[in-house]
Amino acid sequence: MIIGVPKEIKNNENRVALTPAGAQELIKRGHTVYVETNAGEGSGFSNEEYLKAGAQMIDKAAEVFSLAEMIMKVKEPIEQEYKLIKKDQLVFTYFHFASYEPLTKAMITSGAICLAYETVERVDGSLPLLIPMSEVAGRMSIQEGAKYLEKPLKGRGILLGGVPGVKPAKVLILGGGVVGTNAAKIAAGMGADVTIMDLNLNRLRYLDDVMPKNVHTMVSNEYAIREMVKDHDLIIGGVLVPGAKAPKLITKDMLKTMRPGTVLVDVAVDQGGCIETCRPTTHEDPTYIIDDVVHYCVANMPGAVPYTSTLALTNATLPYAIKLANQGWKKACQESLELRNGLNVMFGDVVYKGVSDAFNLPYTDVKKYL
Structure with a gap:
């Protein structure tokens, strides 16, 4: 199979879909890999490394x-990039279709086969290609x-872990999944007073067992x-609902009850966000303020740490890419x-x-093509 790796052009997106090591693994199995010049530069991988691995570099x-x-x-x-995607071409990437109708309609028009990292799902419900980026x-x-809790950045001016004689900051985490668990680990490690809210009692029991004593658990409901x-x-x-829009757990009217300088970080923004006042921002201009509440809603947070993120992502995606390349998308998806x-x-x-539910579009059973 011929595999193409273009350079990412989203604002401040420095990750790359395939490392030189990944390219080598595909090439030694008889596949051809074309990499756009400087595609790996932001993640610390030079053109020379790709060439040494056997990839071919293309300028455009x-x-x-x-x-x-x-x-x-x-x-x-x-x-x-919409017009560059061809009919019958397999595109393997994060899509997050449910959060952006123009992309969905453009890919429908293209006639391409869109295989989304974020909905590759195991029998147990885990999402192996979303997990590494959720961890990051x-x-x-x-x-x-x-x-952003610092005063010069319009936050409350509170140190997350406090100091002896001064209480730490209070951190509320909505969702006890991969994002929430990793957020709690770091917040707890910095000494904050942390509460994780989730609907799943079994998950809360698990988190209560494994988290340090400054992490508390609570059943989630609107009240x-x-x-x-x-x-x-x-x-x-x-909070994540695989492949669908995230539920709005924090509504606009709740902002008026928060203290000035409270900081909201919506990690679910690329699925529409679980905060009603959320809108996607970039690393270049990451925050905005509504009702004196700081909103951080960067849609590609891991893009700020591309070396770590690229390695973590490709560790997960490469086995699937090899299967798709070796067997072709149809047989790979059948099996x-x-x-x-x-x-x-x-x-x-x-x-x-x-x-289909997000935009009231006709739904076709995937079996039609398999």
């Missing part, structure tokens, strides 16, 4: 798209939240959230339920229920 993205049977990316295609984003949410947001300094939104769950849009049809 359009040529990479033109030659490739499978495109490997990190972030969803943006508008200037969860840990970063506290790092960034602590920074409890309304009460908790009044006196917490940093609030992390880490692997995980990959089959990743199919979102194919040949102009929406084949993932969460996406």
Whole structure:
């Protein structure tokens, strides 16, 4: 198979979909890998490293798209890339379709096979290609939240861990999944007073067992959230419904009950956000303020730590990429339920229920193509 790796062009997105080591693994199995010049530079991988691994470097993205049977990316295609995607081409990347209708419609029009990292799902419900970036984003949410709590950045002016004689900051984490667990680890390690809210009692029991004593658990409901947001300094939104829009757990009217300088970090922003006043921001301009509450809603948080993120992501995606390349997308998806769950849009049809529901689009059973 011919695999193309274009350079990411989303604002401040420095990750790359394939490392030189990953390219070498595909090439030694008889596949051809085209990498756009400087695609790996932001993650610390030089053109020379790709060439040494056996990849071929191409100067223009359009040529990479033109030659490739499978495109490997990190972030969803943006508008200037829509026209480069070909009919019947396999595009393997994060799409987050349910949060952005123009992308969904563009991929329907393209006739491509869109296999989304974020909905590749195991039988146990785990999301192997989302987990590594959720781990990064969860840990970063506290790092960034602590920074924006500083007064010069319009936060409350509170140190997350406090000091002897002064209470630490209070951190509220909505969702006890991968994002929430990793956020809690970092917040607890910095000495904050942490509460994790989730609907799943079994998950809360587990977290109560493994977390340190400064992490508390609480069942999530609207009444409890309304009460908790009044006196917490940093609030992390880490709720995920695979492939669908995130539920709005913090509503606009709740902002008026928060203390000035409270910081909200919505990690679910690329799925529409779980905070009603959330809108996607970039690393270049990461925050905005509504009702004296600081909103940090960067849609590609792991892009700020591309070396770590690229290695973590490709550790997870490479086995799937090898399977797709070796067997072709159809056979690979027939044999692997995980990959089959990743199919979102194919040949102009929406084949993932969460996406069709988000925009009231016709739904086609994926079996039609398998």
